[in-house]
Amino acid sequence: MHREHTGRRRNEAARQDILDAAAALIAEPGGAAVTVDAIAARAGVGKQTIYRWWPSKYAVMLDALLERARADVVETGDGTLPGDLTAFLVSSFAGAERGRAFLATAAGLAQSDPAAREMLEQFTRRRREALRGLLERHGVPGPGLLVEQAYGVLWYRLMISHEPLDRASAEGLAALLTRQADI
Template sequence: MAETEADKNTNAGTGKVRPHTGRRRNEAARRAILDAALRLLGEGDGAPVTVETIARAAGVGKQTLYRWWPSKGAVLLEALAESAQQAVSAPDRGDLRSDLQVVVAATFAGAQRPPVGPALRTLAREAARDPQLAALMREFTECRRAALREVLERGRERGQLDPGRDLDLMVDQIYGVFWYRFLLGHAPLDDATATALAELLLR
């Protein structure tokens, strides 16, 4: 007998069936899937996170994931984005040095909070072998780069930054420090680092 959609969405541990409404996401199932994906990412034990492992942990069938997301990477990024709060603010205190310190320190702190920190490290590892996930990672980080660039642009408009400075290069320098220390763990990513980095860039 062919497996029905209800069978696919049966929670193996409880025998309960998660309701669904075709392509329209059921919020309870969606939440279970995203929570499971983030939990698996956060475990970071080296085992690859797959559609199968996410579905099993969430108690749904694989087809439920494929119906609502185009790929495994899309599930993982949505889970991380919700936890990390996708919207990133660009502070405006009227002083470039102060604004830059605030946004850099917030970036460092936010990326290290559990479960975001372990999840982000796992995603970076997965993206190295998954071109589609790598592209989604670039989209995920773009709003953070945009917030940082906005701070720099406002500073330039106020005359607090040399108009000839390459803003994209400055953003890359900040995120270069972030990713290098975040992935290797050889030095801290704390408020003191954020302050020192801002001072160095604005000399």
């Protein structure tokens, strides 16, 4: 595939190819071992293009996950609190399951790398804000603890218990949180 050279300006087609390549590699078994070389080869760009726009492979991978999260996570279901919350959690759990290896690696790296910590914090903040917004739209007062419970379960399963982030778990959690919302 030939793209017009744009110098230091970011070519949107190349950017999208890079993010798509990173997302595809993350989803493969062993996604934690993704390299800049592998991303560049799959995207059809040079490594220098990636390093010009992102400081590390983790930055590319997190950017790819952020984009996928915006596209993949459903924020509305049937218009009811139980329906919308279930749709949100089912899609959130599915996305986390697809990116499980990378998210676990990113969480570990964030313990010692300030840049990784900032990127992971940005990613999780966007998802928490989306869930908070959903709960507020349904009139749930003080939704902060419900948001923490939802993501606490997700991250606990991701990092500690290694239980699946499956549809049944998301539906069960949505039912529990709906009862706790007490509206």
